[in-house]
Amino acid sequence: MILVAVLVCLFAVGMAGLLNFFKYRATSDRLIKDRLVVTGAGIENSIRSSLALGMQFSDLGTLPEMLDRERSTDLLIRTIEVFDTEGNSLYSTDRLRAMRGVPAAWVAEAKDAGDDQWMVKAGANSAVGLPIKNSFGLVIGQVALRFDDAQLRESVMGVARELALISLVLFVVSATVASLALMAVMNRMSKDLRVVEESLVRGPGGAPASMPAIRGPFARPLRRFFDTVRSAESQIAALRSRLGQGSGP
């Protein structure tokens, strides 16, 4: 019984703990993404406005200053990069990085995302990106906001430790309580049976006075058993008594 309690509590509390952790992680990722997308959307808007005025995508003079300004509004953002559909970096807040080109994972994720925002989690090269569309609605490039997810991972692991501790405590307490409760139920069953055994040992002769005291699932079968035993014994006793009375010289 203890094994049943332990296994079931382990499953239930463990699964709930895992669900909590996954939910936290998904929510945290979503908040980070939304936070960076708000900044990125402003940049994308600005680029689109410039393109609508007829400027070339690769020749937006005011963009670098804007990128620097936006980068300074949020400590989470390491660099902001604008690149074309082939992954060639066109603008970047980090001039050295601009020469290296963007990570292949960003380009692949952007391609998979199509018209949607995207997110890549890859250590120091983690990024959230938005597509840049021209006036015909075609994707001509991406704006990517790079961040280092080390701090986020640290935060997530911190939450994981807290949730794990909560789950461990809950498991120990619930498994103990459930085990005790199961043993109490089994003891109750043993008590029912002990009462039956005592009644049987007392025998049907003493039973009538105490029969109402026998409750539970065995009362009815025990009553029927005793009724039959009493009936048989009384008939046998009557016949033996008749033989005893009638015999004699």
Add this chain to the structure above:
Amino acid sequence: MSRSYLRAIYLRLAGVVMLVIVLALAVGAYASHKVFEQRLAPEMASKVASGGASARAVLLRAMEHSVAFKEIYGIEQTFDELKTAIPDVAYIAVTDASGAVAYERFTRPTGVLEYFRRPEVLARFDNPPPMGATIRVADQYLVSLPIVSTQQQRIGMLHIGVSVDFISRIVTDMLFDVLVVLVVALFVTLELLHFLAGQRIETALQVLGDSFERGAGGDFRVAPPQGSDRAFASVVRALEGVRERVNRSFEALVLQLEAVGRRPAHERPADLDATRAGMLEVARRFQFGNTTQAVERGDEGGLSKVRAPLFAFILAEELTRPFLPGYVKDLLVPIPWLSPEIVVGLPIVLFMLIVALGQPWMGAYSERVGNRQAMLLGALIAAAGFGASAMAGSVLDLLIWRSLCAVGYGLVFVAAQAHVLEHSDGPGRARSFAVFIGAIMVATVCGPSIGGILADNIGERMTLAVSALLALGSTAAIRLMPQVPEERAPRQGVNMPRLRDFGALLVNGRFMLVTGLAAIPAKILLTGMCFYLVPLFLLSIGSTQSVAGRVLMTYGVVMVLVSPLAASLATTRARMERLVAAGLAVSGAGGMMLLAGDHVLWVFAAVFLVGLGQAMSMAAQSALVREHCEREVAVLGEPVVYGVYRLLERMGNALGPILAALLVMAMGYRSSFVVTGAAVLACGVLFALFTYLLQRRAVSVPRVSVRAA
């Protein structure tokens, strides 16, 4: 007495465990709410601050163009845009340098006007708070951003509020998943109870009940002594002691009568004959003497030991139901002569075909090496298949790995079925099969729901790895099954259906009435709709695999609850026919539910009705084969007739995804649901019609025969 008492014990034990778990989960939800609040509120505040920075920039730009602070018209539009970008925003206000409100939008929290004027708030001009700092005011978290011009002039402050409910919403979102965990925990509890203690307690209760019944029925014969290591042994001994005492008492009476009868006539009592008659009357009413039949009953040869490994193994396969079509879709590679929709269905089709066609050979193999060995091998093969599926590179190698899973599944299924057949006799066979079917049904309830949750959270590949572990874990329970005893008599060979048997049955109207109009459509509906359409459609409307798992779980729950009731009603041929026809109609109507809409709830209703209809018809359908084909069973033998029936039924399993894929190609998901449902409904109507005509023909034939005689 024993069965109802045992059920009461199980329910009490399970109820106690469930109560503790509910309390534990409630405490866990409260604690995690606190953790989320502590950790997520700053992150939400940072997100809001990012958006607020843009709104602040608009204000500053307006003022740079010499617009007065309190005369910036159209600022509400900026606030609306911010709300659109961040829907969690519940309140926006701009205050001047003294904390008086200049602009505000949406729902003002209680006490916020006083908050704006607090010295610590106004001090933020000099000490701007870090990003992510937030204060709770009434039912909102407020983020405050100082508005300072480029000349460092204090202009005002932008305050953005987010309702505290966003944390509660996150916790509530998980409510459905937690409910699923509770339901699964309940079933797992019952299975564990049955596995670890159930058979022992059940046998002991049966012995106890037998002893009570014998005594209550007047059977005082002395039985051979039993083992003292059983549960309730002392109670049984006490019962036997009382019966033995009555038996001895009667023996003494008999001996006394004989002794008195041997006396000279003048010494005998006058009423000796009456006494003797009385003794005979007692002997007639009650039973005395000795019996060789032991009170105890065996534990049915380890029948219960097959349930746990079967449950664990089937659970491994059922975990994959909600996400397999989606997983296949992610692994799609272009195959020139096959459409993507059909390729997505291929792994399911191949699986069903292998299980259907491989059964005769798997059965023969299990017969040769023993059920335990066959189950062990099957579980290992399936575990390898699941593990390899988790690492599949494309749909092409996934087909190979899923074929391995199918071989393993077929072996385990056939061997488990054979084990049940070997360890049960005629009267108890139905109950034994209930054990077998019960394990499968419970796995059908638990598997999809947990599989969907796992797939959403740890990914499909990891979930397949979990399936592999489960299949491996089932081998530990399989090892507890009894080994093949050396002195076991070889089973009578099973007659395999021959081609001409197939042919004869395929053209037999009565056989095809049940098989073609009921069994095959039911399986097409199950695999085509539930296994193929439901997961893919739910993903296409933006739902998650957890939702797909919950929807599929409904099918299992309905089957578990309704099947026993329907089976108890299927007592006559007429009832069976009505149940099958009604079941087909209900399940067909289920498919047509999507005429009403494409919301998840309609899919839920559809699967519920499919489960209800199939639960109504399943038991009756199988029994109807014998009712309709008495002549064929007499000529060909029951194993042959049922062998052909099962094979054709399983071909329906394989056809389902293909037909569903073709429908999707032609008309899209919703219409595919409706057409499949309508076809099954039509089959139900035709079944009812033809059975009615069959009955009329059967009624009219004897009249003709009587007239001829």
